[in-house]
Amino acid sequence: MHKEHNLTKNQKIIFDLIDKSPQPLKAYSILYNVQKKGIKAPLQVYRALDKLVEIGKIHKIESRNAFIACHNSSCQVAKATAFSICEICEKVTEISSAGLSKYLANFKDKDGMKYSKYNLEFFGLCKKCTLK
Amino acid sequence: MHKEHNLTKNQKIIFDLIDKSPQPLKAYSILYNVQKKGIKAPLQVYRALDKLVEIGKIHKIESRNAFIACHNSSCQVAKATAFSICEICEKVTEISSAGLSKYLANFKDKDGMKYSKYNLEFFGLCKKCTLK
DNA sequence: TACATAGTGTTATATTATAACAACTAAAAA
DNA sequence: TTTTTAGTTGTTATAATATAACACTATGTA
Ligand SMILES: [Zn+2]
Ligand SMILES: [Zn+2]
Ligand SMILES: [Zn+2]
Ligand SMILES: [Zn+2]
Numbered sequence: 001m002h003k004e005h006n007l008t009k010n011q012k013i014i015f016d017l018i019d020k021s022p023q024p025l026k027a028y029s030i031l032y033n034v035q036k037k038g039i040k041a042p043l044q045v046y047r048a049l050d051k052l053v054e055i056g057k058i059h060k061i062e063s064r065n066a067f068i069a070c071h072n073s074s075c076q077v078a079k080a081t082a083f084s085i086c087e088i089c090e091k092v093t094e095i096s097s098a099g100l101s102k103y104l105a106n107f108k109d110k111d112g113m114k115y116s117k118y119n120l121e122f123f124g125l126c127k128k129c130t131l132k
Numbered sequence: 133m134h135k136e137h138n139l140t141k142n143q144k145i146i147f148d149l150i151d152k153s154p155q156p157l158k159a160y161s162i163l164y165n166v167q168k169k170g171i172k173a174p175l176q177v178y179r180a181l182d183k184l185v186e187i188g189k190i191h192k193i194e195s196r197n198a199f200i201a202c203h204n205s206s207c208q209v210a211k212a213t214a215f216s217i218c219e220i221c222e223k224v225t226e227i228s229s230a231g232l233s234k235y236l237a238n239f240k241d242k243d244g245m246k247y248s249k250y251n252l253e254f255f256g257l258c259k260k261c262t263l264k
Numbered sequence: 265t266a267c268a269t270a271g272t273g274t275t276a277t278a279t280t281a282t283a284a285c286a287a288c289t290a291a292a293a294a
Numbered sequence: 295t296t297t298t299t300a301g302t303t304g305t306t307a308t309a310a311t312a313t314a315a316c317a318c319t320a321t322g323t324a
Contacts (some may be wrong), residue, residue: 002316008270008271008272009271009272010271010272011271026311027278027308027310027311027312028310028311037156040210040273040274041273041274041275042270042313043274043312043313044272044273044310046311046312047271047272048271051270051271057273061194062194062253063194064250065310065311065312068313079149080155080242083239084245084247087249092313094281095241095242097239100239103235104245104252107232107254107300109227109229109254110158110229111214111226113216113256113258113259113260115216115255115256116255116256116257117219117254117255117256118252118253118254118255119195119252119255120196120236120250120251120252120253121250121251121252122239122241122247122249122250123247123248123249123250123251124245124246124247124248125248126245127243127245140289140301140303141302141303142303143302158279158280159279159280159281160279160280172304172305173304173305173306174280174281175281175282175283175303175304175305176303176305178280178281179302180284180311183302184312189317197279197280197281197311236274238298265324266323266324267311267320267322267323267324268302268321268322268323268324269320269321269322269323270304270319270320270322271302271318271319271320271321272311272317272318272320273316273317273318273319274315274316274317274318275314275315275316276313276314276315277312277313277314277317278311278312278313278314279310279312279313280309280310280311280312281296281309281311282307282308282309282310283306283307283308283309284305284306284307284308285304285305285306286303286304286305287302287304287305288300288301288302288304289300289301289302289303290299290300290301290316291298291299291300291301292296292297292298292300293297293298293299293303294295294296294298
């Protein structure tokens with residue numbers, strides 16, 4: 001589970017928005033949505049996003065430049081993340097598989113080197129889009 | 133091994149540059165480097181990059197917005213990629229591990245869903261930076 | 265209080281990427 | 295050969311994503 005961080009006003013506004021969203025949100029779409037709450041500039045959004053990523057409350061979907069709230073209690077504060085991404089409807093789901101995270105955390109390359117962090121993005125069709 | 137594609141002039145110029153580079157190159161750094169060869173606009177670069185990615189001659193490192201030549205004969209044309217990234221010197225290496233690719237290609241999520249494609253980025257310190 | 269640390273508000277700017285359109289080229293079909 | 299087609303090119307303009315720099319403010323701690 002996540003350590004309780006006392007979010008600041010801006011961080012809270014932005015986290016709440018992302019947390020309520022069924023799909024990942026992009027920085028400028030977040031900006032447009034919080035302007036009525038007094039957050040006027042890109043930097044205010046990016047600073048909150050940076051912090052939220054750092055403490056593991058949200059993750060960045062790198063291939064989409066978008067942000068999603070973490071709903072995976074086993075994910076080690078932004079250090080080991082895996083997502084499935086639907087190439088049609090762009091639905092993104094955080095994968096929480098003990099087997100997968102164990103396999104990747106223990107993976108060693110040819111030189112026997114281990115890694116402190118990873119991000120994995122799977123692409124395919126979600127259930128709904130497969131049936132269409 | 134890679135299917136032989138007949139690269140066009142621009143594609144060849146840009147592929148050669150990336151292929152010779154020891155580290156991933158960013159689009160605008162590519163642009164500056166090929167302007168003397170007559171490639172003047174970002175779009176010319178991005179179009180060549182898109183094509184090269186599509187046919188699997190290069191890969192995009194999503195977390196860095198940079199491009200690297202594929203040196204992994206077993207990598208299935210941009211469909212299944214894995215990289216290690218040094219967080220200090222930014223050295224990037226394509227990982228070619230039969231075990232890893234088999235594990236990921238066969239990975240099924242909770243719903244039993246399989247994925248057609250994935251991209252995995254490991255982060256840590258490279259050998260050289262570990263010793264420092 | 266004094267100090268340190270982190271967050272804020274703001275303007276300006278840098279970086280990454282695509283839209284739209286006319287022209288050209290190579291290769292396949294007639 | 296001519297015609298057609300798909301793909302690529304060159305160009306200008308613009309969109310989308312992200313950071314630099316600086317003055318200021320809140321909050322916790324000694
Ligand atoms: Zn998570
Ligand atoms: Zn879908
Ligand atoms: Zn490859
Ligand atoms: Zn290194």
